[in-house]
Amino acid sequence: MTNLLPSVTLPLTKSYEYYSPVPTIISQNVPDKINEPCVLGVDEAGRGPCLGPMVYAVSYCPLSRHQEFKKLGFMDSKKLTEERRTELSKIILENKDWIGWAVFVISPQDISTSMFKRPVYNLNEMAHDATIKLIRSVLDRNVNLEEIYVDPVGPSQSYKVKLQSHFPGIAITIEPKADSIYPIVSAASICAKVTRDQIVQNWQWTETELDISKEFGSGYPSDPNTVRWMDGNEDNFFGFPTIMRFSWKTISNRMKQTRTIEWSEDEDEEHEPITKKAKQSKQDRLDVLERKRKKALKYNHHLKGLINQQFSLDTCSTL
Structure with a gap:
């Protein structure tokens, strides 16, 4: 587990946040750098998979240096190889004097708990709250944000109105494929994707004496490698380890069909x-x-069938 990003915390048992130090070019009180105007981008990784965390990330820098990301080779992380994404994440770390970033890692346990709540706390609401929390925390660090670029979650216009109500006075752009258009969103995409990949690849089981394969595939229910992993590692009674999102219909429907629990009368x-x-x-x-x-029928062995109704993004620990 060498060369992990500082945003990676293992084992992952609950949601958490990580914030890089504010870049010196922004934080230093020097001539012509006071209240340096900045741009911020937002992106996510892990929304669709049935296992592992969902990671929201922001990246920010002085507005005057926004286009430098293109020269460094930043683009949509999904179009890059894993090796190239890792290289770009190292570039972000090496340029901490002018690049800042943060992530919100939402654990699979908390995703399941939230979606089992009544009323349901769905992925869109989690995404909105994570985005708002990250932006608010960057502003609280006295970063002078003038522009924000976001990949849409749900209807773009209503999402923009929601964000503008929280952050009046900041120019907010919500646009599909923002990670391919705006370099600062591409940087956020790298932070989110590499953080999630490293957490999944180095996953630490919290279940006692569990020794099973970590060849999860992409984690998408349609991925043959993911289906193969589930077929080979599903327990007849407990189902799956806590890396799984039990609230996914694909998983809950599968477990309903495979459970063989019998109840004896007194x-x-x-x-x-x-x-x-x-x-x-x-x-x-x-x-x-x-x-x-x-x-x-909904047995979750980690929570022993009990659903914690108190989870919200505002209660997660902060590093």
Whole structure:
């Protein structure tokens, strides 16, 4: 696990944030650099996979140096090889005097918990909240943001109105394929993608004495390599380790079909109750068993079937 980004924390058991130091060219109180106007980009990695975290990232720099990212070779991270993405992440680290960045890593456990809540806390809401939290935290570090570029999540116009209500006075652009158009979004894309890849590739099992393959494939349910990993590593009772997003329909439907849990009746129920009170007592016990059967259909062994209703992005720890 050498050469991991400082944004990688293992084992991943809960969501967290990482913020790089504010670049010296922005933070230093020197002539002509006070309140240096800056540009910020937002992008994500891991929205679609059924396993691993979803990572939101921002990158920012002086507005006067925005176009330098193109000269350094930044572009949409999905069009780059893993080796090239790693090289670009090193370039970001080496230029900390003028490039700042941050990530919000949302764990698979918290994704599942949020989507099992009632009402559902869905991926779009998580994405919006993560983006707002990252931008707010950068502003709180006295970075003078004048322009923000974001890849859309949901309808672009309503998302823009939402962001503008939180950050009035900042020019906000929300545009599809922003990571291919705006270099600062490309840099954020690299931070998000490399952070997620390194977390998944170096995943540390929290389950006791678990020793199974980490050949997950891309993590997308349609990926044959991912399907092959699930076929070879699904436990007949517990299902999957906590790297899995149990709230994904692909996973919950699969586990409903593969679970072979049997519930035995209590031995003292062999004789039919006679009195009204005894009949009611038996019915109460049957109701409890029925609730257990229903809960078993969504069995999450890490949480022991219990869904934490208190999770929100605002409660995550900050590094």
